[in-house]
Amino acid sequence: MENRLITFDERNKVFHLHNKQVSYLISVENGGTLSHLYFGKRVKEYHNQLRYPRLDRGFSGNLPGSLDRTFSRDSLPKEYSSAGEMDYHTPATVVRHSDGSNALFLTYKTYKIEDGKPDLKGLPHSWVKDKTEAQTLIITLEDKCSEFEYDLIYTIYRDRPVIVRSVKVRNNGKDSAYIEKAASMQMDFGNKDFESITLPGAHANERHMQREKIGQGIHVYSSHRGTSSHQMNILSLVDPDTNEFNGDAYGFALVYSGNHKFEVERDQFDQIHLNIGINDFNFKWKLKSGDSFQTPEVLMVYSDHGLNQMSQAFHSLIHDRIMRSKFKNQVRPILVNNWEATYFDFDEDKLRPIVDKAKKLGIEMFVLDDGWFGHRDDDNSSLGDWKVFKKKFPNGLGHFADYVHNQGLKFGLWFEPEMISYDSDLYKEHPDYLMQVPGRKPSPSRNQYILDLGREEVRDNIFKQMIKILDDGKIDYIKWDMNRHLSDIYEADLPADQQGEVYHRYVLGFYDLLNRLVTRYPNILFEGCSGGGGRFDAGAAYYTPQIWASDNSDAIARLTIQYGTSLVYPQSMLTSHVSVSPNEQNGRITPFDTRGAVAMWGDLGYELDLTKMSDEDSKKVAEQVAEYKKIRKVTQFGKFYRLKSPMNSNQCAWMTVSQDQNEAVVTVVKIMAYAQPYLTKTKLVGLDPNKQYQNIDTKEIFGGDELMNLGFYDSVEHGDFKAKMYHFKAID
Ligand code: GLA
DSSP states (O other), rough: EEEEEOEEHHHEEEEEEESSSSEEEEEEGGGEEEEEEEEOOOOOOOOOOOOOOOOOOOOOOOTTOOTOOOOOTTTTTSSSSBSSOOOOOSSSEEEEEOOOOOOOOOOOEEEEEEEEOOOOOTSSSOOOSGGGGGEEEEEEEEEETEEEEEEEEEEEEEEEEEEEEEEEEEOOSSSSSEEEEEEOOOOOOSSOOOOOEEEOOOOTTTOOOEEEESSSSSEEEEEEESSSSSSSOOEEETTTTTOSBBOOOEEEEESSSEEEEEEEEETSSEEEEEEEEEEOOOEEEETTOOOOOEEEEEEEEEBBBBBHHHHHHHHHHHHHHHOEEEGGGGGOOOOOEHHHHHHHOOHHHHHHHHHHHHHHOOOOOOESOOOOOOSSTTTBBOTTOOOBOOTTOOTOOHHEEEEHHHTTTTTEEOOOOOOOOOHHHHHHHOOBBBBOOSOOOOBBTTEEEEBTTTSHHHHHHHHHHHHHTTTTSOEEEEEEOSSOOOOOOTHHHHGGGGGGGGHHHHHHHHHHHHHEEEEEEHTTTEOOTTTTTTTTHHHHHHHOOOEOOOOOOOOOHHHHHHHTTTTTTGGGGGHHHHHHSSTTTTTOOOOHHHHHHHHSSEEEEEEEEESOOHHHHHHHHHHHHHHHHHHHHHHHHHHEEEEETTTSSSSSEEEEEOSSSSSEEEEEEEEEOSSSSOOEEOOOOSOTTTTTEETTTTOOOEEEEHHHHEEEEEOSSSSSSEEEEEEEEEOO
């Protein structure tokens, strides 16, 4: 049937998921072994030519009870492998049975094809608008001995080069058992000389692109910090000659905000074996008889036109089918945040002039950051006490919110709901809410501790406190922060044999609390944050359509951070602010224009004391704000292209083009200045070659073909860190 996205060839036992862009092929082989055949550019039909050759391989054993020495699960590309079968790759799943063994031998049992896509309860996930938009294949594997079943769930969208995978594990046996590992996906590629691209980093230095050859062995890209982390994000596998515009690129993003593990193994036969899912470090999930466990989803994108096309597919998927907030389609307000302006040293009197000045400059929202609650004058107290600090706001928070609103600005507020300070009323009342291992002293980080969010009682307490403030209806935006990683892993409500569930239960608790709030307050714009971009992931995007990308607000450092971030995440998800120079994080001195141009990459804001600026800089803010209002529809929602990478180069350039190709905004940043500079050109992409475009500033007119084929010379200016923005509009 024309409309079918998934077919099953009964005779050859081959599943084919296909749309106009991609094909994904799976076969059932000897002994019910589910084998991976292909993921890549679409084929109309598969004629069984790509059967894995049978070979007798030494030290790669065979199926139990079989005399066929040419078939081995150790060499065959598979879809999901377990410990306990003759396969020496890192397994996708490990189960510890009541007899102490971890044997599992998964064989094909049955399949089901459904229209649309099932929701994942309690976990963020991609969704469909209606059932015609996608189809889902559920292949059930079973271990006959233990009666464990695995549903491998695959969704293919009609119009996207994307497959979404997850796994549901069921214990149909009599006894409880423990899942020690359950990856969301596995995939094996034969004959691929892949390189990996990952986004490692650190606090204030997140997500810079790292490209590496994959040598034989197991390469692990992971986090076991309790969150998706500043330190490691996503994976892409590319051919050695793949670049931004050409070549095969596969992208994998986990829709999850906790511990993750991307395992890439180049095996003895140079095949690439891939597992992605929740990190199995300190993971042990008790599955009672009759219970099931659902893994998070993985988004898998294929591009035959390099990394930009891969990124665009991710951007559109995450924006259109992961984010739910109504704000995702609205241009984002330009804000001023008082953090770098005042840190903890503020009160209502000190903030009012900043609000007044913001109004004058055309800024649209004032965000009150850390320090407005409990008795918090520094970062040593009050987390967990979400009551206004009377010393700073003697007339209450509502009074100040009214002031901000009366100036015509929206009002935003900072929370850090997952934390507790020793010096807090919450700790005095409920010391057991603080996550700690009995008999041991918990480790502080920023002198704060983790709330045991896996417990409903703890979440209820924080929820009740927060709604007391939010029910007033005076808060338009929330910045949800998280300023440390997890340690002292223990949940007071759980028995000893379930302490391996704590990390995941924490993440489920985080989702539950956030979900309750975003559902109750659909008119509040939520921004995610974890010491900057410590939880910048597709799972968080389901709840918060934008995230503070980094605590590093230096424009030049932001080039690599934002460049890497753009590999997967849409630019409207990335918030970026202009701050003071010399920069507070690294002392770099940069021109005001450059700081503005780089911050306009994402959702623009200001993170400085507007009342302490020179008249010249104030004028610049007003100009930037006015300019941004003209271009933000294109820069926030247009098709995004990386043009020049700042990694090991002296330039960074990117552009966005409106969906109708009538408008484009281009930014080129030169990093260091030279006395005898080499001349560089920038060529545009994504324009209509048959349209004429006018440079809005200079009024010059160029053909789309000229801008794309000839390009233009980059301006030669004195001084380091110079940025230039170009705004083009199509003319009739
Ligand atoms: C984190 C955030 C900052 C700021 C501080 C406040 O570091 O990323 O933007 O909100 O917390 O403590």
